[in-house]
Amino acid sequence: MALPFASGSKGKSHIADVGWEWGLYTIPLLHLALIMNTISKSNKNFLRKIINISGKAINTHKMVEADDKILIAVSGGKDSLALIDILAERRKFLPIHYELHAIHIITDDVPYEIDKAYLTAFCEERDVTLHLITTHAGIEEKSNKKPCFTCSWNRRKELFDFALKNGFKKIALGHHLDDAIETLMMNMVMHANISSIPPTLQMFNGKLLLIRPLIYATNAEMTQYAEIKQFTSLKKECPYEDHTSRNTARQWINQFEKLNPQARSNLFKSMSNIDQEYLPNEK
Numbered sequence: 001m002a003l004p005f006a007s008g009s010k011g012k013s014h015i016a017d018v019g020w021e022w023g024l025y026t027i028p029l030l031h032l033a034l035i036m037n038t039i040s041k042s043n044k045n046f047l048r049k050i051i052n053i054s055g056k057a058i059n060t061h062k063m064v065e066a067d068d069k070i071l072i073a074v075s076g077g078k079d080s081l082a083l084i085d086i087l088a089e090r091r092k093f094l095p096i097h098y099e100l101h102a103i104h105i106i107t108d109d110v111p112y113e114i115d116k117a118y119l120t121a122f123c124e125e126r127d128v129t130l131h132l133i134t135t136h137a138g139i140e141e142k143s144n145k146k147p148c149f150t151c152s153w154n155r156r157k158e159l160f161d162f163a164l165k166n167g168f169k170k171i172a173l174g175h176h177l178d179d180a181i182e183t184l185m186m187n188m189v190m191h192a193n194i195s196s197i198p199p200t201l202q203m204f205n206g207k208l209l210l211i212r213p214l215i216y217a218t219n220a221e222m223t224q225y226a227e228i229k230q231f232t233s234l235k236k237e238c239p240y241e242d243h244t245s246r247n248t249a250r251q252w253i254n255q256f257e258k259l260n261p262q263a264r265s266n267l268f269k270s271m272s273n274i275d276q277e278y279l280p281n282e283k
């Protein structure tokens with residue numbers, strides 16, 4: 001389930017890592033070749049492609065700058081594990097330094113837990129400081145609300161509180177392109193509203209910036225990335241989670257793709273190509 005953040009203002013201008021990396025490509029490529037000597041050439045090319053796709057999102061939207069302290073929100077699913085991996089991988093070849101922390105929020109009234117030992121080792125290997133935070137969402141107490149809503153609302157509150165209390169100005173989320181276009185379709189159909197999850201979003205009067213470095217990568221690409229890197233997905237199906245409308249949106253998109261193989265990327269690009277004149281504009 002994608003977090004239902006509303007669309008809004010984009011991040012303000014930063015001194016990003018744009019441009020630095022191009023001149024230094026020989027070093028990262030050699031480095032990647034060394035650490036990935038058990039992976040086939042085509043898979044290595046694929047991993048590099050995904051790192052570049054993330055780099056494009058990071059640079060285009062000025063997500064990362066020197067001396068940043070970034071908090072990566074980790075569910076334990078393939079996307080947030082890949083997000084840790086990609087941000088740590090890029091840090092090895094960029095001439096700027098940034099601190100990486102990961103946070104996993106455990107909700108004690110939801111009946112599942114991830115493998116903490118795996119996540120701890122995963123973060124340690126990548127020089128990422130892990131914070132495990134336990135919270136109580138109050139699902140039973142707030143029985144008039146849907147459990148999924150209560151849980152994700154509480155998780156977001158914990159996430160933002162932790163970031164603000166501990167001096168983080170940026171939170172990285174593992175949403176990808178499919179999350180964005182599914183959210184677009186769901187918001188249109190369910191809420192009569194054209195909005196989605198933007199690459200960056202300022203919150204609390206600019207005190208926090210949400211960043212989504214995987215926003216240009218598809219779900220299929222992230223699945224392949226996690227498979228090649230042999231990540232163990234720690235995320236189990238939550239008994240409260242209702243995927244009905246998201247699954248329906250996903251099925252439509254699959255159908256659209258049969259009509260036009262570019263459907264996925266066209267839906268994403270359409271959000272930046274709005275013809276106001278050809279819209280009703282009725283209030």
Ligand SMILES: Nc1ncnc2c1ncn2[C@@H]1O[C@H](COP(=O)(O)OP(=O)(O)OP(=O)(O)O)[C@@H](O)[C@H]1O
Nearest residue numbers: 001002073074075077078079080104105173174175
């Ligand atoms: N328990 C959690 N603790 C911290 N961050 C979380 C948690 N659950 C979700 N997130 C953040 O919210 C994003 C979207 O959540 P969602 O549940 O849709 O993820 P997912 O697609 O199922 O799993 P993942 O994105 O990790 O593969 C995640 O990518 C992660 O950044």
